[in-house]
Amino acid sequence: MQAILRHLLSDVIxxxxxxxxxxxxxxxxxxxxxAYRKExxxxxxxxxxxxxxxxxxxxxxxxxxxxxSEPLRLSILGQGxxxxxxxxxxxxxxxxxxxxxxxxxxxNIRLEAFEIRLPDDCSDSSSxxxxxxxxxSRLEPxxxxxxxxxxxxxxxxxxxxxxxxxINSIARVSDELMGEAGRSGFKIRCGGVEAAAFPSLEKVAxxxxxxxxxxxxxxxxxxxxxxxxxxxxxxxxxxHGFLNxxxxxxxxxxxxxxxxxxxxxxxLQTVDSFNISDTDLKWNGIxxxxxxxxxxxxxxxxxxxxxxxxxPREDLEAIGLLNHSYETQEQS
Numbered sequence: 001m002q003a004i005l006r007h008l009l010s011d012v013i014x015x016x017x018x019x020x021x022x023x024x025x026x027x028x029x030x031x032x033x034x035a036y037r038k039e040x041x042x043x044x045x046x047x048x049x050x051x052x053x054x055x056x057x058x059x060x061x062x063x064x065x066x067x068x069s070e071p072l073r074l075s076i077l078g079q080g081x082x083x084x085x086x087x088x089x090x091x092x093x094x095x096x097x098x099x100x101x102x103x104x105x106x107x108n109i110r111l112e113a114f115e116i117r118l119p120d121d122c123s124d125s126s127s128x129x130x131x132x133x134x135x136x137s138r139l140e141p142x143x144x145x146x147x148x149x150x151x152x153x154x155x156x157x158x159x160x161x162x163x164x165x166x167i168n169s170i171a172r173v174s175d176e177l178m179g180e181a182g183r184s185g186f187k188i189r190c191g192g193v194e195a196a197a198f199p200s201l202e203k204v205a206x207x208x209x210x211x212x213x214x215x216x217x218x219x220x221x222x223x224x225x226x227x228x229x230x231x232x233x234x235x236x237x238x239x240h241g242f243l244n245x246x247x248x249x250x251x252x253x254x255x256x257x258x259x260x261x262x263x264x265x266x267x268l269q270t271v272d273s274f275n276i277s278d279t280d281l282k283w284n285g286i287x288x289x290x291x292x293x294x295x296x297x298x299x300x301x302x303x304x305x306x307x308x309x310x311x312p313r314e315d316l317e318a319i320g321l322l323n324h325s326y327e328t329q330e331q332s
Contacts, residue, residue: 002278005321007293008246011046013312014075014305016221018050020193022307026057032309034065041313041322046303047075047112052094055101062105071110075305078116084131087119091135099142111144113219115187117152123162128169132184136177150219152187159203164210171214185216185302190245191223195237198223204240205248205262212252212300220245221305226315229269242304242312243321244268247283249301250293254286271319 015036016022017029024032033048050058055076066072078094081087094116102111122131132151139145153159153166167186174183188207191198211218220242227243248265251257265283275282279290288296306312316322 002276004279004281004288004290004293005276006043007290007297008250008281009044009316010297011044012242012246012303013044013309014047014049014219014303015045015309016049016305016307018054019305019307024307026054030058030061030065034061036309037070041309044313045309047073049075049077049115049305051077051079052097053079055097058101059104062108066108068107071108073110073112075113075115076111078114080117081119083121084119084127087116087122087131088134088138091116092138095138095142095144099144111147113148113150114144115150115152115219115221118154118166120154120156123154123157123165125165125169128166129172132169132173133177136173148217149184150187150217151184152189152221155189159199159206163207167207167210167214167216171216174216183216186211186218188218188220189222190220190240190304195235198235198237198239201263201266204245205259205266208245208249208252208262208301209259212249215299217300217302218249219302219304224304225306225308225311227312227319227321228271228315229267240266242306243271243316245304246297246301247274247281250281250288250296251283251286253292253296253300254288256286271321 015033017024017032018026030048036042036045058072062072076094076098079090081090098111098114102109122128135149139147151166151170153163170184170186186207188204189197189199190204208218223239224242224245226239226241228241229244230239230241231237232239244266248262251265252262261284273283281288281293313322
Protein backbone atom coordinates (compact mmCIF):
# COMPACT_ATOMS: atom_id res chain seq x y z
CA MET A 1 0.00 0.00 0.00
CA GLN A 2 1.25 3.45 -0.91
CA ALA A 3 2.10 5.69 2.03
CA ILE A 4 -0.43 8.30 0.97
CA LEU A 5 -3.27 5.75 1.09
CA ARG A 6 -2.13 4.73 4.54
CA HIS A 7 -2.46 8.35 5.65
CA LEU A 8 -5.86 8.58 3.96
CA LEU A 9 -7.24 5.50 5.73
CA SER A 10 -5.42 5.51 9.07
CA ASP A 11 -7.82 5.48 12.07
CA VAL A 12 -10.71 5.70 9.61
CA ILE A 13 -13.16 3.10 10.99
CA UNK A 14 -15.13 3.56 14.18
CA UNK A 15 -16.44 0.09 14.98
CA UNK A 16 -20.23 0.05 15.39
CA UNK A 17 -20.81 -3.67 15.83
CA UNK A 18 -23.67 -3.02 18.27
CA UNK A 19 -25.76 -1.40 15.54
CA UNK A 20 -27.69 -2.66 12.47
CA UNK A 21 -27.30 -4.46 10.25
CA UNK A 22 -24.77 -6.49 12.30
CA UNK A 23 -26.41 -5.66 15.66
CA UNK A 24 -24.16 -8.01 17.65
CA UNK A 25 -24.63 -8.67 21.34
CA UNK A 26 -22.36 -6.65 23.61
CA UNK A 27 -19.94 -9.44 24.44
CA UNK A 28 -19.33 -10.31 20.79
CA UNK A 29 -18.98 -6.69 19.69
CA UNK A 30 -16.42 -5.66 22.32
CA UNK A 31 -14.42 -8.88 21.89
CA UNK A 32 -14.40 -8.35 18.11
CA UNK A 33 -13.04 -4.85 18.63
CA UNK A 34 -10.30 -6.07 20.96
CA ALA A 35 -9.35 -8.83 18.51
CA TYR A 36 -9.28 -6.47 15.50
CA ARG A 37 -6.68 -4.34 17.29
CA LYS A 38 -4.23 -7.23 17.03
CA GLU A 39 -4.71 -7.84 13.31
CA UNK A 40 -2.43 -6.50 10.53
CA UNK A 41 -4.97 -3.85 9.48
CA UNK A 42 -5.43 -2.50 13.02
CA UNK A 43 -4.02 0.83 11.82
CA UNK A 44 -7.38 1.40 10.08
CA UNK A 45 -9.34 0.91 13.32
CA UNK A 46 -10.18 3.93 15.48
CA UNK A 47 -12.88 3.85 18.18
CA UNK A 48 -15.54 1.60 19.65
CA UNK A 49 -18.95 3.27 19.43
CA UNK A 50 -21.01 2.78 22.57
CA UNK A 51 -24.28 4.40 23.67
CA UNK A 52 -23.91 6.35 26.92
CA UNK A 53 -26.74 4.34 28.46
CA UNK A 54 -24.77 1.11 27.87
CA UNK A 55 -21.44 2.22 29.32
CA UNK A 56 -21.88 0.04 32.40
CA UNK A 57 -21.92 -2.98 30.09
CA UNK A 58 -18.21 -2.35 29.49
CA UNK A 59 -17.24 -2.89 33.14
CA UNK A 60 -16.38 -6.62 32.89
CA UNK A 61 -14.12 -6.03 29.87
CA UNK A 62 -12.01 -2.95 30.67
CA UNK A 63 -9.28 -4.68 32.69
CA UNK A 64 -9.51 -7.97 30.79
CA UNK A 65 -9.16 -6.65 27.25
CA UNK A 66 -7.52 -3.23 27.59
CA UNK A 67 -4.58 -1.62 29.35
CA UNK A 68 -2.78 1.66 29.95
CA SER A 69 -0.57 1.06 26.92
CA GLU A 70 -3.51 -0.12 24.76
CA PRO A 71 -6.57 1.71 26.10
CA LEU A 72 -10.12 1.34 24.86
CA ARG A 73 -10.74 4.25 22.49
CA LEU A 74 -14.35 5.33 22.75
CA SER A 75 -16.89 7.41 20.88
CA ILE A 76 -20.00 7.80 23.01
CA LEU A 77 -23.45 7.98 21.41
CA GLY A 78 -25.90 10.27 23.19
CA GLN A 79 -29.66 9.81 23.33
CA GLY A 80 -30.65 13.13 21.80
CA UNK A 81 -34.27 14.22 22.09
CA UNK A 82 -37.22 15.33 19.97
CA UNK A 83 -37.46 18.74 21.68
CA UNK A 84 -34.78 21.10 22.97
CA UNK A 85 -35.92 20.55 26.55
CA UNK A 86 -35.75 16.77 26.23
CA UNK A 87 -32.43 17.05 24.38
CA UNK A 88 -30.72 19.07 27.13
CA UNK A 89 -32.09 16.81 29.87
CA UNK A 90 -30.73 13.74 28.06
CA UNK A 91 -27.36 15.42 27.44
CA UNK A 92 -27.09 16.11 31.17
CA UNK A 93 -27.92 12.49 31.99
CA UNK A 94 -25.53 11.10 29.35
CA UNK A 95 -22.63 13.31 30.47
CA UNK A 96 -23.16 12.19 34.04
CA UNK A 97 -22.88 8.55 32.91
CA UNK A 98 -19.77 9.38 30.90
CA UNK A 99 -18.15 11.21 33.81
CA UNK A 100 -18.79 8.37 36.24
CA UNK A 101 -17.39 5.88 33.76
CA UNK A 102 -14.26 7.95 33.10
CA UNK A 103 -13.67 8.33 36.84
CA UNK A 104 -13.84 4.56 37.27
CA UNK A 105 -11.40 3.81 34.44
CA UNK A 106 -9.06 6.75 33.98
CA UNK A 107 -6.14 4.62 32.79
CA ASN A 108 -7.49 1.91 30.51
CA ILE A 109 -9.82 4.07 28.41
CA ARG A 110 -9.51 7.08 26.11
CA LEU A 111 -12.63 9.13 25.53
CA GLU A 112 -12.35 10.70 22.07
CA ALA A 113 -15.78 11.82 20.86
CA PHE A 114 -19.44 12.29 21.76
CA GLU A 115 -22.09 11.91 19.02
CA ILE A 116 -25.63 13.21 19.29
CA ARG A 117 -28.61 14.02 17.05
CA LEU A 118 -30.06 17.51 17.34
CA PRO A 119 -33.75 17.97 18.24
CA ASP A 120 -36.51 18.51 15.70
CA ASP A 121 -37.55 21.94 17.01
CA CYS A 122 -34.24 23.74 16.61
CA SER A 123 -33.42 24.95 13.11
CA ASP A 124 -32.82 28.72 13.16
CA SER A 125 -29.43 30.22 13.97
CA SER A 126 -30.53 31.91 17.19
CA SER A 127 -32.07 28.82 18.81
CA UNK A 128 -29.21 26.62 17.61
CA UNK A 129 -26.61 28.98 19.00
CA UNK A 130 -28.36 29.01 22.36
CA UNK A 131 -28.71 25.21 22.38
CA UNK A 132 -25.07 24.55 21.48
CA UNK A 133 -23.88 27.04 24.11
CA UNK A 134 -26.06 25.20 26.62
CA UNK A 135 -24.48 21.87 25.72
CA UNK A 136 -21.00 23.39 26.05
CA SER A 137 -21.87 24.73 29.49
CA ARG A 138 -22.82 21.22 30.63
CA LEU A 139 -19.35 19.88 29.77
CA GLU A 140 -17.40 22.03 32.24
CA PRO A 141 -18.72 20.60 35.55
CA UNK A 142 -17.72 17.13 34.36
CA UNK A 143 -14.29 18.30 33.15
CA UNK A 144 -15.16 17.29 29.58
CA UNK A 145 -14.60 20.63 27.81
CA UNK A 146 -11.96 19.09 25.52
CA UNK A 147 -14.39 16.39 24.32
CA UNK A 148 -15.30 16.89 20.62
CA UNK A 149 -19.05 16.66 19.97
CA UNK A 150 -20.37 15.59 16.59
CA UNK A 151 -23.88 16.89 15.99
CA UNK A 152 -26.21 15.15 13.54
CA UNK A 153 -29.12 17.03 11.97
CA UNK A 154 -32.64 15.80 12.57
CA UNK A 155 -33.87 13.85 9.50
CA UNK A 156 -37.24 15.59 9.90
CA UNK A 157 -35.76 18.94 8.86
CA UNK A 158 -35.06 20.00 5.27
CA UNK A 159 -31.32 19.64 4.80
CA UNK A 160 -31.22 22.22 2.01
CA UNK A 161 -32.35 24.98 4.37
CA UNK A 162 -30.96 23.79 7.72
CA UNK A 163 -27.56 22.15 7.20
CA UNK A 164 -25.72 25.40 6.50
CA UNK A 165 -27.34 26.98 9.57
CA UNK A 166 -26.39 24.02 11.78
CA ILE A 167 -22.83 23.77 10.49
CA ASN A 168 -22.19 27.49 10.79
CA SER A 169 -23.66 27.48 14.31
CA ILE A 170 -21.33 24.63 15.32
CA ALA A 171 -18.36 26.55 13.89
CA ARG A 172 -19.41 29.75 15.67
CA VAL A 173 -19.74 28.13 19.09
CA SER A 174 -16.49 26.24 18.60
CA ASP A 175 -14.74 29.53 17.82
CA GLU A 176 -16.31 31.23 20.83
CA LEU A 177 -15.66 28.55 23.42
CA MET A 178 -13.31 25.84 22.28
CA GLY A 179 -10.75 26.96 19.73
CA GLU A 180 -8.87 23.98 18.33
CA ALA A 181 -9.10 21.85 21.50
CA GLY A 182 -12.40 19.98 21.68
CA ARG A 183 -13.58 21.51 18.41
CA SER A 184 -17.02 20.12 17.60
CA GLY A 185 -18.11 18.83 14.20
CA PHE A 186 -20.95 17.59 12.01
CA LYS A 187 -22.07 14.00 11.54
CA ILE A 188 -23.35 12.90 8.13
CA ARG A 189 -25.51 9.80 7.74
CA CYS A 190 -24.77 8.01 4.45
CA GLY A 191 -27.19 5.11 4.53
CA GLY A 192 -29.25 2.68 6.57
CA VAL A 193 -31.19 -0.57 6.27
CA GLU A 194 -33.57 0.62 3.51
CA ALA A 195 -33.13 2.44 0.20
CA ALA A 196 -34.77 5.66 1.41
CA ALA A 197 -32.03 6.07 4.04
CA PHE A 198 -29.30 6.61 1.42
CA PRO A 199 -28.80 10.33 0.70
CA SER A 200 -28.17 11.77 -2.73
CA LEU A 201 -24.75 12.72 -4.07
CA GLU A 202 -25.82 16.35 -3.73
CA LYS A 203 -26.62 15.96 -0.03
CA VAL A 204 -23.35 14.27 0.93
CA ALA A 205 -21.30 16.65 -1.22
CA UNK A 206 -23.05 19.59 0.42
CA UNK A 207 -22.24 18.30 3.90
CA UNK A 208 -18.56 17.86 3.06
CA UNK A 209 -18.39 21.23 1.31
CA UNK A 210 -20.09 23.15 4.11
CA UNK A 211 -18.03 21.61 6.92
CA UNK A 212 -14.78 22.11 5.04
CA UNK A 213 -15.56 25.76 4.34
CA UNK A 214 -16.76 26.35 7.92
CA UNK A 215 -13.54 24.87 9.29
CA UNK A 216 -15.11 22.09 11.36
CA UNK A 217 -14.52 18.33 11.09
CA UNK A 218 -17.04 15.89 9.65
CA UNK A 219 -17.56 12.27 10.52
CA UNK A 220 -19.81 9.79 8.77
CA UNK A 221 -22.02 6.86 9.64
CA UNK A 222 -24.10 4.07 8.10
CA UNK A 223 -23.98 2.55 4.62
CA UNK A 224 -20.22 2.85 4.10
CA UNK A 225 -19.03 -0.77 4.33
CA UNK A 226 -17.56 -0.69 0.84
CA UNK A 227 -14.85 1.59 -0.57
CA UNK A 228 -16.48 2.62 -3.85
CA UNK A 229 -19.91 3.75 -4.96
CA UNK A 230 -21.95 0.86 -6.31
CA UNK A 231 -25.48 -0.39 -6.91
CA UNK A 232 -26.85 -2.70 -4.23
CA UNK A 233 -29.15 -5.31 -5.75
CA UNK A 234 -30.75 -6.26 -2.43
CA UNK A 235 -31.74 -2.69 -1.50
CA UNK A 236 -32.22 -1.54 -5.13
CA UNK A 237 -30.25 1.65 -4.59
CA UNK A 238 -26.87 3.27 -5.12
CA UNK A 239 -24.62 3.11 -2.07
CA HIS A 240 -21.84 5.54 -1.22
CA GLY A 241 -18.24 4.39 -0.88
CA PHE A 242 -16.03 5.38 2.03
CA LEU A 243 -13.08 5.90 -0.31
CA ASN A 244 -15.19 8.31 -2.38
CA UNK A 245 -16.26 10.16 0.75
CA UNK A 246 -12.76 10.58 2.14
CA UNK A 247 -11.20 11.45 -1.20
CA UNK A 248 -13.90 14.12 -1.60
CA UNK A 249 -13.14 15.36 1.90
CA UNK A 250 -9.43 15.60 1.22
CA UNK A 251 -10.01 17.38 -2.08
CA UNK A 252 -12.45 19.83 -0.49
CA UNK A 253 -9.48 21.57 1.13
CA UNK A 254 -8.20 22.71 -2.27
CA UNK A 255 -9.21 26.30 -3.01
CA UNK A 256 -10.01 25.64 -6.68
CA UNK A 257 -12.35 22.72 -5.88
CA UNK A 258 -16.09 23.37 -5.97
CA UNK A 259 -19.14 21.49 -4.74
CA UNK A 260 -19.79 20.04 -8.21
CA UNK A 261 -16.29 18.53 -8.17
CA UNK A 262 -17.13 16.79 -4.89
CA UNK A 263 -20.25 15.28 -6.48
CA UNK A 264 -18.11 13.98 -9.32
CA UNK A 265 -15.67 12.34 -6.88
CA UNK A 266 -18.51 10.81 -4.86
CA UNK A 267 -19.95 9.31 -8.07
CA LEU A 268 -16.77 7.47 -9.11
CA GLN A 269 -17.12 3.68 -9.22
CA THR A 270 -13.44 2.90 -9.85
CA VAL A 271 -10.15 4.36 -8.60
CA ASP A 272 -8.83 4.74 -12.15
CA SER A 273 -9.52 8.48 -12.19
CA PHE A 274 -7.01 8.98 -9.39
CA ASN A 275 -3.27 8.77 -9.86
CA ILE A 276 -1.98 7.40 -6.57
CA SER A 277 1.73 7.13 -5.86
CA ASP A 278 3.65 6.73 -2.63
CA THR A 279 3.96 10.48 -2.15
CA ASP A 280 1.20 12.04 -4.28
CA LEU A 281 -2.52 11.88 -4.86
CA LYS A 282 -3.58 13.43 -8.17
CA TRP A 283 -7.02 14.11 -9.60
CA ASN A 284 -8.10 16.35 -12.46
CA GLY A 285 -4.82 18.27 -12.48
CA ILE A 286 -4.72 18.71 -8.70
CA UNK A 287 -1.79 17.27 -6.77
CA UNK A 288 -1.88 16.56 -3.01
CA UNK A 289 1.08 15.42 -0.90
CA UNK A 290 1.24 13.20 2.17
CA UNK A 291 1.33 16.33 4.32
CA UNK A 292 -1.85 17.64 2.65
CA UNK A 293 -3.68 14.36 3.30
CA UNK A 294 -2.57 14.17 6.94
CA UNK A 295 -3.69 17.75 7.58
CA UNK A 296 -7.07 17.21 5.88
CA UNK A 297 -7.75 14.04 7.85
CA UNK A 298 -7.07 15.87 11.10
CA UNK A 299 -9.14 18.94 10.31
CA UNK A 300 -11.83 17.98 7.80
CA UNK A 301 -12.80 14.28 7.58
CA UNK A 302 -12.18 12.21 10.69
CA UNK A 303 -13.76 8.73 10.56
CA UNK A 304 -16.84 6.71 9.67
CA UNK A 305 -18.91 4.33 11.74
CA UNK A 306 -19.22 0.79 10.41
CA UNK A 307 -20.75 -2.31 11.98
CA UNK A 308 -18.23 -4.36 9.98
CA UNK A 309 -14.45 -4.18 10.05
CA UNK A 310 -14.07 -7.14 7.70
CA UNK A 311 -15.97 -5.85 4.66
CA PRO A 312 -14.04 -2.57 4.24
CA ARG A 313 -10.62 -4.22 4.30
CA GLU A 314 -11.70 -7.23 2.21
CA ASP A 315 -13.02 -4.89 -0.48
CA LEU A 316 -9.84 -2.78 -0.38
CA GLU A 317 -7.83 -5.94 -0.97
CA ALA A 318 -10.16 -7.00 -3.81
CA ILE A 319 -9.52 -3.75 -5.71
CA GLY A 320 -5.78 -3.97 -5.12
CA LEU A 321 -5.40 -1.21 -2.52
CA LEU A 322 -4.60 -3.40 0.48
CA ASN A 323 -1.89 -6.02 0.62
CA HIS A 324 -1.93 -8.33 3.62
CA SER A 325 1.66 -9.39 3.28
CA TYR A 326 2.76 -5.75 3.07
CA GLU A 327 0.77 -4.83 6.18
CA THR A 328 2.24 -7.75 8.11
CA GLN A 329 5.76 -6.68 7.17
CA GLU A 330 4.99 -3.09 8.23
CA GLN A 331 4.02 -4.25 11.72
CA SER A 332 6.87 -6.71 12.20
